[in-house]
Amino acid sequence: MTVALIEVTTTTRSFLMRDVDNRINRLLTQEAGEFAGFEEGGDPATGAPFSSARQLLKDFLERQNPDADEELVGLVRGTNGGLSQLRQPSDISVALPLHEDDDAKRRIFDSPDSTGTLHRPEGEIRWAKVTVARAGAEPDAAFVVAFHPQPERERVEKVFRTLLIISGVALLLTTGIAWVVAGRILKPVRVVRVAAAQITEQDLTRRIPVHGKDDIAALAETFNGMLDRLEGAFAAQREFVDDAGHELRTPITIVRGHLEVMGDDPAERDETVRLVTDELDRMSRIVEDLLLLAKTERPDFVVPEPAQVAELTADVFVKARTLGERDWRLAEVADVESELDFQRITQAMVQLAQNAVQHTMPGQTIRIGSRVVGPHIELYVADSGPGVQPADAEIIFERFRRGTARRGARGSGAGLGLAIVKAIAEGHHGQVRLSDTPGGGATFTLVLHASPAPERQDT
Template sequence: MKQTPALSLLSLRTKLVLSYLAVALGAVVVLAVAVVLAINNYFLTVQIEQLRRLAATQAQAITNIYVVEQSNWHNIPWRSEPGPYLFLVVDATNNQMFCDPPPNTDRSACNDTAFSQALGQALQGQETYGRLPASANIAGIYDCSPLYNNGRLIGALFVAAPEQTPSDAFLGNVNQAILITGMMLTVIVIAFSLLLARRLTRPLESLTVAADKLKGGDYSQRVIPPRAQDELGRLAQTFNAMADTIEADVNELRHQEQMRRDLIANIAHDLATPLTAIQGFSEALADNVIQAPGERLETAQLIAREVQRLRRLVADMQQMSSIESGRAHLDLAPLDLSVLVDETLTVMEPECTQAGITLRAEFAANTPLVMADSDRVTQVLLNLVDNARRHTPPGGTISIGARPEGKMLTVWIRDTGQGIDPIDLPHIFERFYRADRARTGSTGGSGLGLSIVKAIITAHGGTIGATSTPGQGTCIKFTLPLAPAVT
């Protein structure tokens, strides 16, 4: 139903109060009508019962006289009950034996055909009573009873009387009581509706205010859910959950946008440095600033080294993009990780020995196989061990171990290096993340090594993380899925 403009401007609280008030007033009206009808019906029932008792008394008296007069209707001394009654007696053949109309009523009322149906039913042994039909010459109530003598039907008695209605004073008292009750009920309903409307609308008002602020960009808005776990309580909880999701998504978008800007800035910086060197050396060669053959050869080697640096940077970016987009193919097969670790330590041992660093494997003899790409996992191990080597001082130790946990194999690379500052630790797997601390600086990397490692582990369905204590060392853990058991 379409709301009128005036109604649409009302607050929800006002609408609730008005609706409850309308229901209360409607209930009072229905109650008043029901009470009046009930009173009238009660009065009618009482009068009919009184008339039936009167008719039964008269019928018994007529029957007794009929017996005394030896079944002769004509010898009966007729006497009716004084008052506004109509008495009509017929014999078994429906011949009228006696009729006494009420005072000030014409005797033609005795021949009213409206009585015929009731008399006919009485002569068939059935008592009838109620209001006189509308077609009757007089208005009121009646009772029509059969007359018996020793079980033999001898006639019928028809008694009619005017219907009495409740007095105006009585109805006035009833209406006054209904009015007072209605007023009290209205006051109670208004108070109750105000309380209930306030309880219902307060959470909605809080939600509206919070939603407006949320729309304006304040994503920290939350509402206090009502104690009752009803629809409003669930709505408040749903709103808070939605606000949590929106805030997290917006923060993530902002973080990604910042990462994108940092990525562009880092790429530009990492490209600019070798390009500037290449440009300077190339111009020096072209302008014959460097003329000595040995110096020209050294300059050419510097240019080649900077080009290789650019190629590594581009290759790392392409590799990471390929892995993250799912385009890189993983040649998954059951493999013994301890073998890959031994190969990695063999490759890294000369550099670590030269740096005074001890390498140690901590693998159990029964370490289960993993389902992984051998080349990719080797790349991960080499990257992590080399990263640990570059930040572990002489006399330090780098250890590699693994243990099964559920359906995954947890692998760790632990060093006794300088550690990572807690501020930098959450960001070490981000692209080009750099800080002038233990794991960053001018170490010669592209800034993508740990990002590539994370992309490879994620592509295998594993996870990677790091813990570190500055001055004591760092532990990087990653997981790989176990290979299915061979039956």
């Protein structure tokens, strides 16, 4: 409001100053035009041309009534080069009027211009001049209209100061009213704050009471919704810890059990070592996946760089072919360059390919491809397996959750693969999408925003 009031007052002052300047210009033009017309009309008494410049100036000035702060002066050059003046008395409230300033009169009379501004320490003068001269001779007289703008400008400044005072008083009144009203409005917010302070990490079941349907009630509902999400997040965290403990406890139990019953038979020892090594490898993969998922919270988890999507797709296809004896097909490639993390996207696509292998039998088709769809780049892996049950579609991207329709190789994973894929997609501000493959199967698609790579400048 302060800025608005200042803008209004300064704009008003500017308009008033401009109006003063325009009024002065119109007045000078009007007075000069009236004198020129009077001169052309001749002596009103006889109708003949004026006999002398002095008589012309005298007759014209007698018929004029100057405005306030305006001077009408007739200047006549004498035989000795000096100037004599005729003027119509006016109400002038300036320190040094023009008719008392000989230097100013001389400068205006000698000026080749018909209008101008005279800057003096005693105050500015805006003037217009109409010269009177015999044919072919130097001007021997001139009619001068002089206006002193300083009083007008002081009146504008007085109006400006009055507006500032009124605006200041209005601002103080508005501030006081706003302070009282804001206090009443924010009182329910303080109630919400006190209630929120009583909610602790150990007790997330408390909720803020909601009264009415105003903005504060909406705030309380939003806060309660946030608490619901926090409670769900803490529950998921506890579930995650429990699941992680269970997943790690199982291979440890298996290793311990085999070691405890291991005998001296070399064949039995070899089999035990193989089983123990397999379980230790599985536990190592679980730990690595957990560490990777922990890194997804870091800002440097994804480091986008200019990358060729076609090259990335082909690279994924070559690596995926070693995962199992399937009918691998490179469906299509998007020949574009985009900002993405080549290694992370490759990791996600290979994980999707591994997931497709686990849900298909040898000889079944798995298609890998990439395409540009509007403002997005889509990289997908489509298998021809049994597909994903609708009930599983909601949970398979969660940690330690597996689908029920698993075929092919035995499921040795911990249910973290698709969670990692989801984290990589979200790290690129994208998403992973699940859909049915035409003819049967599941299609997993990474949907990424097509961020064009910056142009390289050769040096």
